[in-house]
Amino acid sequence: MSIITIERKVLEKNDQIAQRNRQFFKxxxxxxxxxxxxxxxxKTSILEKTFGELRGSAKIAVIxxxxxTDLDARRVAQYGVPVVQIVTMGGCHLxxxxxxxxxxxxxxxxxxxxxxxxxxxxxxPSGYDLGEATKVVVLSTTEGxxxxxxxxxxxRNSSVLIINKxxxxxxxxxxxxxxxxxxxxxxxxxxxxxxxCFTGSGIAEWCNWLKKKxxxxx
Amino acid sequence: MSIITIERKVLEKNDQIAQRNRQFFKxxxxxxxxxxxxxxxxKTSILEKTFGELRGSAKIAVIxxxxxTDLDARRVAQYGVPVVQIVTMGGCHLxxxxxxxxxxxxxxxxxxxxxxxxxxxxxxPSGYDLGEATKVVVLSTTEGxxxxxxxxxxxRNSSVLIINKxxxxxxxxxxxxxxxxxxxxxxxxxxxxxxxCFTGSGIAEWCNWLKKKxxxxx
Numbered sequence: 001m002s003i004i005t006i007e008r009k010v011l012e013k014n015d016q017i018a019q020r021n022r023q024f025f026k027x028x029x030x031x032x033x034x035x036x037x038x039x040x041x042x043k044t045s046i047l048e049k050t051f052g053e054l055r056g057s058a059k060i061a062v063i064x065x066x067x068x069t070d071l072d073a074r075r076v077a078q079y080g081v082p083v084v085q086i087v088t089m090g091g092c093h094l095x096x097x098x099x100x101x102x103x104x105x106x107x108x109x110x111x112x113x114x115x116x117x118x119x120x121x122x123x124x125p126s127g128y129d130l131g132e133a134t135k136v137v138v139l140s141t142t143e144g145x146x147x148x149x150x151x152x153x154x155x156r157n158s159s160v161l162i163i164n165k166x167x168x169x170x171x172x173x174x175x176x177x178x179x180x181x182x183x184x185x186x187x188x189x190x191x192x193x194x195x196x197c198f199t200g201s202g203i204a205e206w207c208n209w210l211k212k213k214x215x216x217x218x
Numbered sequence: 219m220s221i222i223t224i225e226r227k228v229l230e231k232n233d234q235i236a237q238r239n240r241q242f243f244k245x246x247x248x249x250x251x252x253x254x255x256x257x258x259x260x261k262t263s264i265l266e267k268t269f270g271e272l273r274g275s276a277k278i279a280v281i282x283x284x285x286x287t288d289l290d291a292r293r294v295a296q297y298g299v300p301v302v303q304i305v306t307m308g309g310c311h312l313x314x315x316x317x318x319x320x321x322x323x324x325x326x327x328x329x330x331x332x333x334x335x336x337x338x339x340x341x342x343p344s345g346y347d348l349g350e351a352t353k354v355v356v357l358s359t360t361e362g363x364x365x366x367x368x369x370x371x372x373x374r375n376s377s378v379l380i381i382n383k384x385x386x387x388x389x390x391x392x393x394x395x396x397x398x399x400x401x402x403x404x405x406x407x408x409x410x411x412x413x414x415c416f417t418g419s420g421i422a423e424w425c426n427w428l429k430k431k432x433x434x435x436x
Contacts, residue, residue, distance in 0.1 A: 038256045039340045039369060040361025067341060069367050090371060092310065092341040120368070122257045123285060123310040123339050142360035142383070143258025149287050150338070151257060153308060165360070171386055171416075198389075 014128055017096035021131025024103065025114065029215045032114040034094075034130050036154060037138035038147075039120030042164040044072045045197040046138060046206075047115055051079040053207035054113075061111045063102045065094040065119045072117060082107045093125040094118050113210070126153040133217030136160040142172050145179035148186045155186040159217075160193070162206065167196040232346055235314035239349025242321065243332065247433045250332040252312075252350035254372060256365075257338030259358040260382040262290045263415040264424075265333055269297040271425040272331075279329045281320045283312040283337045290335060300325045311343040312336050331428070344371040351435030354378040360390050363397035366404045373404040377435075378411070380424065385414040 025032045035043045044064075051060060062083040064073045073085035084102040086094060099116060108114075116132060118125045137158040139147055142165055148155045155161065161183050169176065176194065183190055193209070195202030243250045253261045262282075269278060280301040282290045291303035302320040304312060317334060326332075334350060336343045355376040357365055360383055366373045373379065379401050387394065394412065401408055411427070413420030 038258065038338070038361075039365055040256065040358070066368055068370050069364075071364055071368065090341075092339075119341065120256070121310075121339060121341050123308075123337065124342065140258070140360060142358060142386070143256075146287075146289055147257055150284055150289065152286050168360070168386065168389055171389060 011127065014096045017100055018129035018131040021096055021099055021103070022133075025131060025133065026215055028108065028111075030108070030111055030114050031134075031213050031215050031217060032116065032132045034116045034118060034132035034135045035138060036118045036122070036125045036135060036158070037120060038122045038140070038143060041120070041138045041140040041143065042197055043117050043120070043138050044075055046162060046164065046195070047076060047117065048079065049197050049200070049203045050115075050207055050210070051081055053203055054210065057211060058112045059110045060113045060115060061106055061108060063099060063106065063114065063116045065098070065117055067091065067119055082111070088119060092119060092121050093128050094130055095128050096130050099130045122147070122151045122154050126157050133215065134159050134213075136162060138162045138164055139179070140165045141168050141174040141176070141179070143174075145174045145176075145182060148179070148183040152186045155183050155190065158187070159189065159191060161190045163192065163194045165196060165198070166194050166201060167198045229345065232314045235318055236347035236349040239314055239317055239321070240351075243349060243351065244433055246326065246329075248326065248329055248332050249352075249431050249433050249435060250334065250348075250350040252334045252336060252348050252353045253356060254336045254340070254343045254353060254376065255338060255356035256340045256358070256361060259338070259356045259361065260415055261335050261338070261356050262293055264356060264380060264382065264413070265294060265335065266297065267415050267418070267421045268333075268425055268428070269299055271421055272428065275429060276330045277328045278331045278333060279324055279326060281317060281324065281332065281334045283316070283335055285309065285337055300329070306337060310337060310339050311346050312348055313346050314348050317348045340365070340369045340372050344375050351431075351433065352377050354380060356380045356382055357397070358383045359386050359392040359394070359397070361392075363392045363394075363400060366397070366401040370404045373401050373408065376405070377407065377409060379408045381410065381412045383414060383416070384412050384419060385416045
């Protein structure tokens with residue numbers, strides 16, 4: 001019982017800091033997105049494609065979260081985007097205070113969009129609000145079409161689903177209609193994009209949606 | 219600090235029960251394997267291929283771990299293998315007491331190998347001993363060759379690495395030599411198998427290795 005109590009306190013404390021982050025973003029007119037997925041679903045590749053598509057139309061900054069290494073921050077930095085890497089040292093998800101600390105080290109002058117790339121984990125990050133306007137869950141077709149049913153919390157708590165690696169559909173055991181249906185069964189309000197970072201298919205549609213958003217995600 | 223203390227107590231308690239499970243397996247001559255991976259890396263498909271290859275040469279039982287659904291237990295049951303599904307209801311990893319409870323509901327008569335399929339999560343299950351003889355980490359080529367560096371604990375704590383979906387190598391951004399090198403950099407003692415559940419490549423080698431193991435994993 002004591003563990004449950006402490007866990008609730010941890011979440012309450014996290015939610016308080018998340019609300020402060022949310023207020024911070026609102027005051028500065030920054031649209032913040034929290035990208036979550038399994039390892040290797042393609043979050044960083046989607047960011048790279050998005051930088052290319054939004055160049056000149058929106059100033060972007062990035063917070064990278066990883067268990068170890070700054071490999072992703074290095075990839076992102078090549079695009080000239082302000083980026084801070086959070087290394088969780090074994091931690092399985094980002095928390096609002098880590099994002100708060102990262103914001104102190106990020107050049108936010110003129111920034112209109114903040115992409116927060118969470119640790120690759122389809123379970124734990126679902127319970128931790130970071131103060132984002134929108135949580136985006138990325139699922140690769142290679143993971144199979146049953147994943148929304150097996151990991152429902154992440155799909156229930158997100159408002160956008162990006163299905164990535166659609167170019168691999170001919171080679172993997174994944175039916176797009178079944179995958180979309182399973183996701184919408186868990187969360188009928190999900191906005192779904194189907195993309196391929198390899199061929200570029202669907203990237204424009206996703207970025208057009210992004211461009212229309214204001215800081216509150218509306 | 220109190221959270222760290224309690225976490226340590228949780229792990230100590232888990233390790234005690236894991237040792238009891240280990241003793242249980244040893245007394246009954248059961249080789250127990252703990253399969254860990256990201257969601258959709260192919261753990262269940264590997265079990266299915268392994269049942270086919272080992273039919274007649276070893277009696278197998280399975281414990282399935284999932285956040286939600288009994289989809290995997292249903293897949294496994296089709297092969298006539300005794301199986302128990304653990305649904306963690308949001309929990310991000312299996313613990314030794316869950317495995318202990320599952321063992322009470324499993325027909326272990328004549329069983330020589332127990333496959334425990336953990337929750338799909340490349341982070342959290344790494345810290346929880348279940349009493350297995352061998353931890354097997356499965357990584358799909360579609361996840362990319364940098365994953366051992368980004369999620370090192372799982373590769374450090376495993377003794378076998380199965381690289382799955384080698385048939386997709388022509389279509390994904392993954393170099394097998396780099397992947398193998400990164401894994402061995404984290405854990406030089408890893409036994410590495412490269413397989414494709416789709417073409418069947420490498421399955422025989424993996425199963426031949428399995429057949430030679432006794433209950434202690436030697």
